[in-house]
Amino acid sequence: xxxxxxxxxxxxxxxxxxxxxxxxxxxxxxxxxxxxxxxxxxxxxxxxxxxxxxxxxxxxxxxxxxxxxxxxxxxxxxxxxxxxxxxxxxxxxxx
Numbered sequence: 642x643x644x645x646x647x648x649x650x651x652x653x654x655x656x657x658x659x660x661x662x663x664x665x666x667x668x669x670x671x672x673x674x675x676x677x678x679x680x681x682x683x684x685x686x687x688x689x690x691x692x693x694x695x696x697x698x699x700x701x702x703x704x705x706x707x708x709x710x711x712x713x714x715x716x717x718x719x720x721x722x723x724x725x726x727x728x729x730x731x732x733x734x735x736x
Contacts, residue, residue, distance in 0.1 A: 642730070647671045649694055671695075682713065701730050709733040 644666040648655050652670035659668040677683050677695045688694035699721045701710040710729035712721040 645669055647676055647695070649674050649677060649688075649692075680708075699726055701726065701733060703733065 646659075646664070646666065646668045647670075648658075648668060649671055650658070651672050655668045655670045671677050674683055674693055674695070680698070680700065682696040682698045683693055684696045685693050687696075697714045697718075697720060699710075699712040700708055703709050710726075710733060712725065712729075714720070
């Protein structure tokens with residue numbers, strides 16, 4: 642299993658943020674929002690100075706590329722708890 646995060650921020654900004662936060666997983670840059678649009682989580686104009694950002698979201702995508710679980714919120718401060726994500730992964734693995 643591989644955990645990654647994706648942001649619309651440029652790569653250098655994402656890398657600085659990942660280092661500051663102590664992330665041990667990759668924080669990828671999607672500066673043109675291609676992946677973010679593909680997963681339909683673009684929040685146009687919601688960022689600083691009216692910049693497009695991604696809606697807060699977590700996805701579990703299996704090794705075949707199938708989305709098995711999605712957690713979407715409207716509040717940037719709300720995220721799935723680790724135990725929620727792990728339960729979704731365990732549930733998908735048992736099917």
